[in-house]
Amino acid sequence: MLTLLFLLFADPHLHGLVRDSxxxxxxxxxxVRVVGTRLGAVTDAKGEFHIHDVRGDSVTLQVSxxxxxxxxxxxxxxxxxxxxxxxxxxxxxxHDVDVIAERRSDVSQPxxxxxxxxAQELESSRGQTFAAALExxxxxxxxxxxxxxxxxxxxxxxxxxxxxxxxxxxxxGQQWGQEHAPxxxxxxxxxxxxxxxPAGLRLGPNAMGGAIVVDPLPLTTTDGESTTKGELSANxxxxxxxxxxxxxxxxxxxxxxxxxxxxxxxxxxxxxARTPDYVLxxxxxxxxxxxxxxxxxxxxxxxxxxxxxxxxxxxxxxxSHMGNAADLRRAIERGEPSETYTFSYEIGRPxxxxxxxxxxxxxxxxxxxAARAIVRYGWQQNDRSEYDKHNTRIVGRGExxxxxxxxxxxxxxxxxxxxxxNLLLTTYSLDGEVEHQLAENINGSVGISGMRQVNDRAGAVxxxxxxxxxxxxxxxxxSITLGTWTLGGGVRYDRRWLDVALTSRGSSDTVQxxxxxxxxxxxxxALVRLTDELSINGNIGLAWRPPQVNELYANDVHHGVAQYxxxxxxxxxxxxxxxxxxxxxAVPDVEVxxxxxxxxxxxxxxxxxxxxxxxxxxxxxFPTYRFTQNDAFIxxxxxxxxxxxxxxLSVYVKGAIVRGINRDRDEPLFLMPADRLRLGLHVHTHDVxxxxxxxxxxxxxxxxxxxxYVADQDYAPPPPGYVLFDxxxxxxxxxxxxxxxxxxxxxxxxxxxxxxxxxxxxxxxxDPGRDVLVRFTIPFGG
Amino acid sequence: xxxxRFRAWAVLAALGASxxxxxxxEESTAPDVDDHExxxxxxxxxxDSVTESIATYIWEDLDGPGGSAPxxxxxxxxxxxxxxxxxxxxxNNSITPPDDFTSTIVVEGDVHQFFYTRDNVALSMLYxxxxxxxxxxxxxxxxxxxxxxxxxLTIELSHYDEPTDKDGLxxxxxxxxxxxxxxxxx
Numbered sequence: 004m005l006t007l008l009f010l011l012f013a014d015p016h017l018h019g020l021v022r023d024s025x026x027x028x029x030x031x032x033x034x035v036r037v038v039g040t041r042l043g044a045v046t047d048a049k050g051e052f053h054i055h056d057v058r059g060d061s062v063t064l065q066v067s068x069x070x071x072x073x074x075x076x077x078x079x080x081x082x083x084x085x086x087x088x089x090x091x092x093x094x095x096x097x098h099d100v101d102v103i104a105e106r107r108s109d110v111s112q113p114x115x116x117x118x119x120x121x122a123q124e125l126e127s128s129r130g131q132t133f134a135a136a137l138e139x140x141x142x143x144x145x146x147x148x149x150x151x152x153x154x155x156x157x158x159x160x161x162x163x164x165x166x167x168x169x170x171x172x173x174x175x176g177q178q179w180g181q182e183h184a185p186x187x188x189x190x191x192x193x194x195x196x197x198x199x200x201p202a203g204l205r206l207g208p209n210a211m212g213g214a215i216v217v218d219p220l221p222l223t224t225t226d227g228e229s230t231t232k233g234e235l236s237a238n239x240x241x242x243x244x245x246x247x248x249x250x251x252x253x254x255x256x257x258x259x260x261x262x263x264x265x266x267x268x269x270x271x272x273x274x275x276a277r278t279p280d281y282v283l284x285x286x287x288x289x290x291x292x293x294x295x296x297x298x299x300x301x302x303x304x305x306x307x308x309x310x311x312x313x314x315x316x317x318x319x320x321x322x323s324h325m326g327n328a329a330d331l332r333r334a335i336e337r338g339e340p341s342e343t344y345t346f347s348y349e350i351g352r353p354x355x356x357x358x359x360x361x362x363x364x365x366x367x368x369x370x371x372x373a374a375r376a377i378v379r380y381g382w383q384q385n386d387r388s389e390y391d392k393h394n395t396r397i398v399g400r401g402e403x404x405x406x407x408x409x410x411x412x413x414x415x416x417x418x419x420x421x422x423x424x425n426l427l428l429t430t431y432s433l434d435g436e437v438e439h440q441l442a443e444n445i446n447g448s449v450g451i452s453g454m455r456q457v458n459d460r461a462g463a464v465x466x467x468x469x470x471x472x473x474x475x476x477x478x479x480x481x482s483i484t485l486g487t488w489t490l491g492g493g494v495r496y497d498r499r500w501l502d503v504a505l506t507s508r509g510s511s512d513t514v515q516x517x518x519x520x521x522x523x524x525x526x527x528x529a530l531v532r533l534t535d536e537l538s539i540n541g542n543i544g545l546a547w548r549p550p551q552v553n554e555l556y557a558n559d560v561h562h563g564v565a566q567y568x569x570x571x572x573x574x575x576x577x578x579x580x581x582x583x584x585x586x587x588x589a590v591p592d593v594e595v596x597x598x599x600x601x602x603x604x605x606x607x608x609x610x611x612x613x614x615x616x617x618x619x620x621x622x623x624x625f626p627t628y629r630f631t632q633n634d635a636f637i638x639x640x641x642x643x644x645x646x647x648x649x650x651x652l653s654v655y656v657k658g659a660i661v662r663g664i665n666r667d668r669d670e671p672l673f674l675m676p677a678d679r680l681r682l683g684l685h686v687h688t689h690d691v692x693x694x695x696x697x698x699x700x701x702x703x704x705x706x707x708x709x710x711x712y713v714a715d716q717d718y719a720p721p722p723p724g725y726v727l728f729d730x731x732x733x734x735x736x737x738x739x740x741x742x743x744x745x746x747x748x749x750x751x752x753x754x755x756x757x758x759x760x761x762x763x764x765x766x767x768x769x770d771p772g773r774d775v776l777v778r779f780t781i782p783f784g785g
Numbered sequence: 786x787x788x789x790r791f792r793a794w795a796v797l798a799a800l801g802a803s804x805x806x807x808x809x810x811e812e813s814t815a816p817d818v819d820d821h822e823x824x825x826x827x828x829x830x831x832x833d834s835v836t837e838s839i840a841t842y843i844w845e846d847l848d849g850p851g852g853s854a855p856x857x858x859x860x861x862x863x864x865x866x867x868x869x870x871x872x873x874x875x876x877n878n879s880i881t882p883p884d885d886f887t888s889t890i891v892v893e894g895d896v897h898q899f900f901y902t903r904d905n906v907a908l909s910m911l912y913x914x915x916x917x918x919x920x921x922x923x924x925x926x927x928x929x930x931x932x933x934x935x936x937x938l939t940i941e942l943s944h945y946d947e948p949t950d951k952d953g954l955x956x957x958x959x960x961x962x963x964x965x966x967x968x969x970x971x
Binding site: 321322324325326327329330331333334341342386388392400411421422425426427429457459460461462463558559560567569618619620621622623624625 | 811812813815823824825826827844846849850851852854855882884889941943944946947950956957958959960961962963964
């Protein structure tokens with residue numbers, strides 16, 4: 004009886020630390036399992052893990068992490084010391100058959116590791132927009148067009164200077180639009196890595212600023228016994244009364260064969276967002292998404308099929324579509340909406356309807372002990388319709404007034420269903436790669452990539468034409484490890500062919516234009532562990548991107564910003580040389596990472612106003628913006644650090660500074676993020692009442708006023724800087740035998756009114772006010 | 786066993802879903818016809834209240850925004866100290882037969898209003914028509930001309946979301962038309 008009571012109130016509890024054996028930095032996101040049970044944990048930002056309710060005197064712990072060799076060790080329960088695991092980076096030579104999907108699309112090079120979002124970071128942002136989740140990485144910001152559209156920006160670069168991949172396939176979806184957000188559901192179980200710096204070596208052009216790699220969580224086929232497990236999540240957001248729910252189920256070793264599958268689905272619905280003072284009318288949205296992953300085979304021979312569907316209807320703030328430049332100036336002067344909106348879930352015009360489907364089929368074959376071949380076929384389709392705020396004056400046509408009245412009604416109804424612009428972008432890709440090991444310490448890879456892309460446009464707005472594009476790339480890299488040094492380098496050549504069919508309004512003539520672009524991407528770097536505490540990583544990278552179709556051929560009013568945009572079909576590719584240096588210093592209780600970078604651009608493409616030639620239209624006069632190119636420089640510093648003040652208390656800091664300069668004109672570049680700093684306090688207690696691993700996190704995020712801008716290149720000066728406070732509380736508790744996770748977060752705790760410079764609505768509306776997020780996740784099965 | 790069957794269905798569902806995706810076509814199914822109203826021309830018919838003579842002034846940009854500059858911008862001419870009535874017509878002249886939106890605007894007068902702004906020239910404007918809510922519309926105006934001179938007249942059409950947004954004095958944020966005619970008073 005006494006023993007029972009003892010077991011009831013004592014919490015047999017394992018804790019320890021997981022580190023990278025090469026550079027002795029803690030690993031976050033490593034999975035620690037108690038073999039033979041359903042118990043486990045994921046290491047936090049300090050590399051620490053805690054596992055509760057462990058039974059027995061000793062257990063076997065298995066520690067695994069993508070990119071590292073799995074380790075297993077018997078440990079005593081309730082021992083006094085922390086258990087420490089030093090994981091070795093895995094190489095092709097290892098015969099670990101347990102996780103075969105690990106290296107699927109590992110685009111970081113061994114000498115320049117990507118930054119992987121830990122399970123904690125993913126969890127703390129689950130359900131928010133994809134770009135918001137990425138903002139936890141210093142140097143990454145998001146550009147918002149209202150609360151529903153959020154685009155990531157790395158080091159001041161966005162759009163077609165960043166590559167986004169999903170299951171190894173580069174996501175293609177009109178990234179040039181400032182209001183075109185990545186169509187990825189942040190609910191799906193994924194591993195997200197961020198590459199800050201040129202990623203062209205593995206991803207080709209359009210990765211000058213970096214890459215965001217989204218891979219489905221690895222699914223084993225041969226490890227242990229067959230299991231079925233899953234997770235259900237629900238989120239509630241108070242600012243726009245948004246509800247979101249998602250879940251996934253996976254089953255390993257189906258039919259007693261090395262076949263495993265996972266299916267996931269999620270949906271969300273949100274009403275209008277609210278600033279501290281008013282409702283942002285027509286900012287409601289909804290979305291649904293689904294995905295499936297099937298993994299077959301073993302490490303020697305196997306295949307994976309991944310499919311995902313994403314669909315969203317987004318309202319665009321009603322007060323943001325201006326008739327002409329004078330309307331915009333009036334709205335700016337007013338400083339707030341001209342009408343009072345009441346909260347609703349209705350989505351009216353202007354709105355976007357976007358669908359994205361993606362399929363990736365990958366096969367691998369081990370050629371020998373030292374080589375493995377991978378082939379990947381990708382198909383995706385992006386269907387984007389934009390419905391402008393539209394004037395419903397339709398004139399009926401017909402013989403007599405009755406016929407005309409009928410016709411007018413029919414055409415009015417049809418026009419309300421017709422988008423102002425529809426873009427259907429279909430992309431096929433085929434990649435082949437051979438990973439090899441030339442010697443014990445020399446690893447590398449060679450590969451070839453091909454792609455075909457078709458854009459079909461419809462509708463009245465003419466920001467991009469129809470086109471057909473092909474691309475081919477070949478690449479190779481090697482990395483060598485000598486003691487505490489890892490050196491590596493690689494080079495890639497790409498060629499792009501673009502066939503454009505240009506039509507002008509009113510005429511049915513099409514003019515064909517053909518463009519050919521080519522470029523070299525390269526990376527050379529080193530990763531050194533100077534001491535047990537300090538490691539340095541330095542890189543030089545070359546990257547490039549061809550001009551985008553909107554930069555070449557735009558010829559229309561861009562209503563959201565009251566500008567008339569004109570492309571330049573003679574633009575040449577942008578080329579850049581980037582240098583970056585990252586220092587990581589880790590001692591017990593203190594961890595600091597400092598990154599410095601600089602990128603020199605030749606022919607940086609941007610749009611420049613031409614005040615001498617405004618565009619006169621029947622709607623009024625619009626400033627004319629022409630796409631042009633100049634030499635430029637973007638550089639900055641990223642900082643992140645944390646200090647453990649005690650067992651439970653730690654403070655952390657994250658900051659970033661970006662400077663962008665147009666070298667030819669000696670002016671600042673447009674839309675560079677302002678300096679920012681986040682300071683936070685994290686209190687972590689093991690158990691509070693029945694809540695395990697509970698925490699309280701309070702932080703302050705300060706964003707400075709952007710003072711570097713050219714006065715006559717924008718309708719209004721950048722908005723003032725601001726400070727926001729965030730508070731988050733959470734923990735885990737038992738529901739039956741499972742550990743459910745719950746958290747309550749208060750973003751913009753004090754309901755501060757502010758405008759962010761990177762928000763498209765900064766001219767005429769504040770950003771959303773306080774948002775209370777309640778998150779609940781419960782696993783099942785296993 | 787039930788477990789195996791459930792798993793089999795899960796795999797088949799996943800396979801089916803992902804394979805069904807690749808059968809989509811590459812062509813957009815949205816209609817390519819520009820059925821949205823497309824305004825190319827503002828026509829102002831000015832009648833001299835005394836002599837009954839009629840003058841027609843046209844502002845036109847046939848190929849729409851961008852492309853070529855507006856192809857026709859007439860100069861309005863008024864006599865010193867004259868009295869006139871004017872009617873504005875809003876058209877799409879790029880198609881045959883042309884679309885005339887004026888009657889639709891008048892019918893939906895509760896969410897429209899024309900605004901007239903003069904610059905550097907002695908013109909006084911008075912609204913002659915009203916919408917159902919007794920607020921001015923401006924499709925018909927009274928114009929009185931003063932001393933000789935030259936300047937311009939800007940005609941704007943505001944479109945409101947709701948009749949309640951229209952107060953008779955303020956333009957909306959959605960200006961559908963904003964054209965400027967040079968003006969000569971002699």
